[in-house]
Amino acid sequence: MRCCGRTEWPRRNPARGRKVRGARLFDTLTLSPLPPADEALRGPVRALIAERIADLPTDRRARSWLGFDAGFSRSLGQAGYLGLTLPKRYGGAERGPFARFVVVEELLSAGAPVAAHWIADRQSAPLILNYGTEAQRQFYLPRICRGDAFFCIGMSEPGSGSDLASVRTAAERTDRGWRLNGQKIWTTNAMHSDYMIALVRTSGGPADRHAGLSQLIVDLRAPGVTVRPIVDLTGDAHFAEVFFDNVELAPDALIGSEGEGWKQVTAELAFERSGPERIYSSVVLIDAWVRHLAAGGRSDPTSTRLAGALTARLATLRAMSIAVTARLAAGESPVIEASLVKDLGTSFEQEAPGLIGDDLAAHPDEPLDPDLYRTLLYVSQIAPSFSLRGGTREILRGIIARGLGLR
């Protein structure tokens, strides 16, 4: 999990500075079909998932993008499903955001364990492609596409959550490159990752806010790096704290421009906040509950309405998520639109376990599969994190409010 705040305008905001006749705000978000060529990926990726994780129990599938399986990620890489949007010369598939949507939707709705490659594929690779030198691209991207290089993102610190610009972890220039000192926390998958892209201060102090921040690629096997997993309330350890004690880094650890870290991080947001992972975190539970209702022959109006209501809300969210994907495909950076879908989507994801739990417990004499019970409890417990990771609900709503022209 990482929690980070953005208090500045994204550079490109389609809703801003444009007095639309009748002010239909966010009217670029519109129903968009998935192109048939991208839909065609669905069958093959589904077959691969079925072959590789057929026996994974429901409560493991419910881990969604927190479920770690390096072997599974490598098999996706071998099959060409990682780096889908990257150029072929770096090992990518040179396809668009719609292809990625279809593949990710299949992976998440099946509850496939995608954590190993998740951050690298979603954020690190596009960042390196956009801001990296040719040498950095050649070095990292082919390995990301093969599922051989896993990344995490170093944002939050003990004193910097939503107020991300207050980070204190600092890198100073040396004769041989950079020397890094400080601490990151709540870093998803740090203990399984090869590299961290860390937001650090390279000049000035906390009072300089967004100025003087840079992004560094840190080899987590370098001397001076200590990674300590943090156990979460479900008993898993999906995040970690990471300590940097005089870590010596080569000059090319810098990604992008020195002092431009904040701007680069902001550009990552549309990738981080727009995807189907913001609507499908509870879908394994929902589908298991629907099977439970059908198996028990239950068709009372209350449960039927709940099944229909969850389905209808998901249908609208899915169309909204595809609409944001269409903006990405058009070359835009729909940061505000992505925030809007993420907030609505995570609200749905969070409400689902509460509603389903109420339905199941309203029938105390009904047999309940222990696997479904474990799934319900896991999702109920982890659900609060859905609106924390990738920017809290309150931060996102602030971004939307500015997009509306408030403040």
Place this chain on the structure above:
Amino acid sequence: MDAHELLDPFERLLGDISPPARVREIEAGASPKALWEPLAESGFLDALTPESAGGAGLSLAQAAPLLQALGRHAVPVPAAETMVARALLGEAGVEAPEGPIVLATCTGPAAAPTPLALTASHALVQRGERLVLASLADETIQATGARDGLAGVVALAADAAGPTLPAPEAGLRAVAAVVRAAAIAGAADRLLEMSVSYANARTQFGKPIGRQQAIQQQLAVMAEQVVAARIAAQIGCAGGLGTSVGAAAVAKHSASLAAVQIARIAHAVHGAIGVSEEYDLQLYTRRLYDWRLADGSEAYWAEVLGARRLAAADRGSVDFLREHTAP
């Protein structure tokens, strides 16, 4: 023909013929003629009518912006309903009457009120697998006595007389529900625009209330619901007049759910002036309540969709959505 090219002139027309003052007059009992006649002359009422029947032949998806515009202007005549009715009549080769037509989707003689029925001359009703075009007389419409007075119970006999035509596959109620969803999306846009503008203008504690985080967070939620309602309406419209039950259910469920939240936040942001008669906000929030109640609320469509979902329990959610709620 591209509906977006039509939208600007249509918006201008509605601005001219359906300003808030005229909406209030018609709600108070004035004749809707001054609004209906220019609307009928404009040709827009035949936007969906097949070209073979003299219309523009737009699909429901193409015409969705026009349907939303009618909601944005709280037009107090059943124009969107008439567009749909004329399209269905045209396809069946039945001549359309000149006056406003409502879609009365209750299958029996006495049931839930139909919005704007008091301004209609005809009703399209479903009887079994057929639709009947019935002319409305005083004895077949019962006013509700509710505040705006324009909704009415269409009390047509089970064997109502009139020309008949085949019903849409998903049923008239599904098509009407999609039209309501589009209207909700249109009024929702207007309410968001009014609320943001008010929050930036109204000053308390020495600054615009729109600078208060408590207000900002509410308006952000409102914006989410406005976009959700719009996309939901588009899901419904995408299938045209042959829309599936699943797509109609998604459209009306999401739009109805949004309507309640949008009205709540619009009023919360406006404070007392928003519940006054003279301020225009209520013209749109009252419509949201009407449309949410018409042709099945969110619970109605949730039950319809839920039954289908449970019957396909072996399918995952994604497959169900692709198979049952796509156009």
